[in-house]
Amino acid sequence: MNISIFGLGYVGCVSLGCLAKNGHFVIGVDTNPSKVDQINSGKATIIEKDVDTIIAEQKSAGHISATTDNQLAIKGSDISIIAVGTPSTDKGHLNLQYIFKVAENIGEALQHKDTFHIIAIRSTIMPGTCDKFAAIVERISGKKRNEDFAIVDNPEFLREGTAVQDYYNPPLTLIGSDNINAAEKVADLYRQLPAEVIITDLKIAEIMKYINNTYHALKISFSNEIGNICSELGIDSHKVMDIFCKDKQLNISPYYFKPGFAYGGSCLPKDLKGLQTLAHDLYIDVPVIDAIHKTNDLQIQRAIKLIYKYWDKKLGFLGLSFKAGTDDLRNSPTVTIIEALLGKGCDIVIYDKNINVAMLTGTNKEYIDSRIPHLSSLLVSDPEELINNCDIIVINTKEPEFIKLVEDIDNKIIVDFVRLDDAILSKSNYLGINW
Ligand SMILES: NC(=O)c1ccc[n+]([C@@H]2O[C@H](COP(=O)([O-])OP(=O)(O)OC[C@H]3O[C@@H](n4cnc5c(N)ncnc54)[C@H](O)[C@@H]3O)[C@@H](O)[C@H]2O)c1
Incomplete structure (x- = not known):
């Protein structure tokens, strides 16, 4: 050539x-x-x-x-x-x-x-x-x-x-x-x-180098912050990061690399806060680590803004816990969203088959009682009823049963935080959080 x-x-x-x-x-x-x-x-x-x-x-x-x-x-x-x-x-x-x-x-x-x-x-x-x-x-x-x-x-x-x-x-x-x-x-x-x-696509190829290089810079800066904390504690940072890299399931893997909604649950927010306070107490600045929860909060605000466009409509939430298959409501970002929207006067109903308010116990119960004390009055037991009675359907967890419920809906807005299924992406009434 x-x-x-x-x-x-x-x-x-x-x-x-x-x-x-x-x-x-x-x-x-x-x-x-x-x-x-x-x-x-x-x-x-x-x-x-x-x-x-x-x-x-x-x-x-x-x-x-x-x-x-x-x-x-x-x-x-x-x-x-x-x-x-x-x-x-x-x-x-x-x-x-x-x-x-x-x-x-x-x-x-x-x-x-x-x-x-x-x-x-x-x-x-x-x-x-x-x-x-x-x-x-x-x-x-x-x-x-x-x-x-x-x-x-x-x-x-x-x-x-x-x-x-x-x-x-x-x-x-x-x-x-x-x-x-x-x-x-x-x-x-x-x-x-x-x-x-x-x-x-042209634009995907054009943006890739920026994403790669930004991620490489993030990797270096994250590792340096971890190194600074470890060395202050007399821990060998290279041994730590070598072990970190051996986890090919969650650490060095495609897992978690899906744009979407905020993280939540009982571990990620708690342990991130734990590392931040450890660094703070050691007088180590960790701006990359400190920025993580701010980004997560912004993602929750983005979701609230997206739904609040329909503030005068009846809102139906499919899923409330922080991920599918659990009744753990602690630090569920969806709870924060619903709490904010209720505060703004929105009319909301929720379906989550994993949640039975009477069965909630311990810190899980305390958490929801402090955030949405009247949760039981918002829950419905029949998802079809929610679909029929609401104008806006918000999908919060990737429960396989949800796809059947929403795939044929054409006269209501579907807001999807979990990229439920590629088959519904091209529907004209469909809104993804960041795709
Ligand atoms: N350097 C790297 O490691 C690297 C790696 C991957 C990608 N890139 C990217 O590749 C691109 C080139 O980077 P580089 O480091 O080779 O750049 P460079 O500055 O070393 O070379 C650019 C050359 O282009 C010439 N030039 C400018 N206008 C011209 C024109 N109208 N016609 C012909 N020649 C012209 C300049 O005289 C210069 O010799 C950049 O976009 C860079 O970001 C660079």
Whole structure:
């Protein structure tokens, strides 16, 4: 395949060498003539293990070249990979000026090209950038997206210091596109790598790098806060985190990674508070850990706001405990929501087959008596009755029986906090909390 790469910095230089090594003819483009000269003399533009050797070998094999001439690069390639910088502005926003300048450059060059061209953005960009890029290319070239050219997002996951190793061993190959043929062609460039190829929506691919890197920063900061607490207590933080990582069911696993409603119950809020107070008593600042319950409270406020839009309607809650299959009401976020909505004068009924007020005992009973003392007057024993009598149905727990109850409802609003079942997501009367 003939490939052009715009931007011969870190990502561009590594891609140039590695794609050529994999048998492609690659032409690099940069506005900086000295980088172009370096490549044309067989030298890497960056200091990075193995890149020098790869560039020198591929240059002598005649597989790579470089230019400042956009038109030459576009004419001589079927796919253009965009790897220009996307730094932060002074205010912390993403500076996309280099990306949009390349869009203009490619738009001008495409005026002189008659064959289909694929643009793959490798730089880290915000959701919506590919659409803006394509609009600039259309405006300047006079060509039509998906008729004359296509755009895909193909974020780069390599890390400096291990860039070549990461290039050949990526965690996955991600391609976002509205053009499956273009996505498949770009995927073909990476199919020999030992990584799953995922083709998805453009905006999903665009946002992924931000989510990954934010999570990586969170992991480091969380581990550092744990380390600071442990070392103050004379506990070996590395032994602690090694054991933490051995739990592949709840800790290092997809478990809990589902956007949705707030956490609750008798353990998470209590033990989080316990660790916070421990750190506080040791005079250790733990802002990441401190922020967790604030985020959880915000999720409860978000849910209240979502339901309160229907304040003058009859509200029916399916599920009250903090998760399905239990009658534990302690720290159930749904109890907080209902308490707040009752305080605002809302008309509410609740169905939860696990809750029998007369059977509640101990701290569970004390908790609910202190929050919703007249709970028994709000409970109904027949879910059908709740559905028939209410205008808004709020699903709080993932009880399998709920799907049958709501799947055929079209004349009432369904508010879902648990993503009950994908089959109801597309209903026009359906509202998810954050999907
Ligand atoms: N560096 C990394 O480890 C890394 C890893 C993954 C993703 N990324 C992302 O990849 C992108 C590129 O990062 P980088 O570190 O390689 O950037 P860089 O700053 O090292 O290189 C960018 C290059 O683009 C060139 N350029 C600017 N405008 C141009 C234009 N109109 N035409 C041609 N060339 C132009 C610059 O002269 C420069 O050589 C960024 O979005 C970055 O966030 C970087």
